[in-house]
Amino acid sequence: MERAIVHMDLDTFFVSCERRNNSQLNGIPLIIGGGDRGVVASCSYEARKFGVRSAMPIRMALRLCPDAKVIRGDHEMYSNLSHLVTEIIQNKVPVMEKASIDEFYLDLSGMDKFFGCYQWTEEIAASILKETGLPISFALSANKTVSKIGTGEAKPGRMEIKLQEIKPFLDPLSVKKIPMVGDKTFQLLSRVGIRTIHTLSEMPLLVLQQMIGENGRELWKKANGIDENPVIPYSERKSISTERTFTSDTMDIVELKRLLAGMAEQLAYQLRKEKWLTSTVAVKIRYANFDTETKQCKVAYTSADHTLSRVALDLFNKAYTRRMRLRLIGLRFTGLVHGNHQMNLFEDTEEQMSLYQTMDYLKNRFGSDAVGRASGFDFGK
Template sequence: MERAIAHLDLDTFFVSCERLVNSSLNGLPIIIGGGDRGVVSSCSYEARYFGVRSAMPIHMATKLCPQALVIKGDMQLYSKMSHLITDIITAEAPIVEKASIDEFYLDLTGMDRFFGTYKWTSELINKVKKESGLPLSYALSINKTVSKIGTGEAKPLGTLYIPTADVQSFLNPLSIQKIPMLGQVTYTTLSRIGIRNIQTLSQMPIQILQQILGKTGVDLWKKANGIDLTPVEPYRERKSISTEHTFEEDTIDISFIKSLLLGMVEKLAFQLRSEQWLTSTVTVKIRYANFDTETKQQRIPYSAADHILNQIIYELFDKLYQRRMRIRLIGIQFSGLVHGNYQINLFEDTQELMTLYHVLDQIKKKYGIHTITRCASATLKHKTKASNTNK
């Protein structure tokens, strides 16, 4: 049975959310980002016309487009709208993968037995637009790669259907930069040997690409030939990561407990960023000396930043710990996960802070998670015994 995979992408999501609550922004060049030393998290098509792009330093973006209106961004609003759209889509589609805060894959294979897949998808899109008020584009094809590329070509506010017979003719003239996950380094490597469009890449001997790029070369050759067997992974809101620490001796040392929480957040936040997750729900758990267990949970704007999550964890702990009894166990959990880039949460942060997170994460990946740690959590290891849980 031929697969039918739809890719949905909300057009300039952050900008569209801002325009939804403030119609006076319609038609204006908009930049979403934080301060003169921050970076562009998103921008309108009007700003893109002048060369503004995501991840560009704000000061550079405003030089390219001096008339642009810079908005700090409201992650609370964006998270709310993302959850709303997720609820609409998951209530209708059989298999949904939430690829990021504003991007979805739908596996509609077999639905043509009952009604036209393209027509059904178009009706779903209209429902999302009507109930959310937000614009989006989508493409329908035989796999995730072709559908995602199709959505990119359909934007803004476009739709595209690419049946099997048209896949190669659709892909061939496009730049290899259109292939998902093909970065600048790989593009430069291929460009130097004359491979700049997908047709050339698809006609290269796979053995040569493997010699040049290893497994990545094989994967790119398959995508260039319209081959992608990657399944649509069903979206599960309950997916979470968590960690717990049991004290060797029950304690009431709050300063020590908060230092411990700091280290736990640092560890889990690093895991979130490494696996490209953002969390929308934070939970703190306390088990007292008498084995009574209590939890407190809070829904938050999507994040994977230590400094943001630390503040939430401390606030939840202060609200939860009311008995003034000795504590036997402390735990935290990040749930409501969605794939996404940490950058989208840094509206108030500087480019230097983003770079710092990136460098620290790279060091931890190369030399181990305990290579660099916060001073407050560095001396805790010998005082506790830990257990980690991933769900």
């Protein structure tokens, strides 16, 4: 049976959410992001015409498009609308994967015998627009890779790439259109003259593996329109946590705060690695007499450990009110949304983004304890 895989992507999601609530923002260059030292979280198509892009420093974006209106953004509204879109899609399709806060994969394989898959997807998109006011683009094809590339080419709009059309569709496109190709891989391929998907698809597999490594085979398959990866049914993780029970009860405040900061860093790294963002932080302490105190608070969606560590330490100060020894300390992040670093762009500076990318690269390569913030290390041992 021929697979029918749809990729759906909400158009300029944060911008569309703001325009949904304020029609005066329609048609003007709009930037969603942090302050003067922050970066662009999202921007309208009007701003993109001037060269503005996500993750670009706000100051640079305003130099390119000085008439743009900058809005800080409403994290809670974006999350609520994302959940609403998720529910609409889940109620209409047999299998749905939520790839991020604003994009989805649908497996409609076999549904064409009852209802045309493309027409069905159009009706889902129409329902989303009617019920939420949010426009959404999509592409239908035989696998996830081709449908995702198709959505990128169609935005804002929609398209279908049939099985016999896959190679003619992919061949002239830049290799950067393949989802797994980042800047470093693109530069490596460009140096040997591989700039289009067609050229990449004709590379001997062995040569490509020698150049790229273990990802060479997967890259070659994607260039040839081959992708067997399934659509993974969506289920949202509820929480992520850790705790430490001491062998000897302690009231060493410096050590307790160092431990808590280290917990926050490790959990934040796990969030980023698994592409989660948290909206609630909770700290638990247990006294030597087994009395337990828990304090929690809401935060803007994030996976940044400098933010989460600061909040955790504030909660610890509120929870630890007795001059008694502690036998346990714990940290939990809840209210998770499955997404990527995009939401963090509201609070990150360019320097912070570069720092996290470097730290995560080192942790991924050498282990989660390979590098960390000084506040999380015990230099006395």
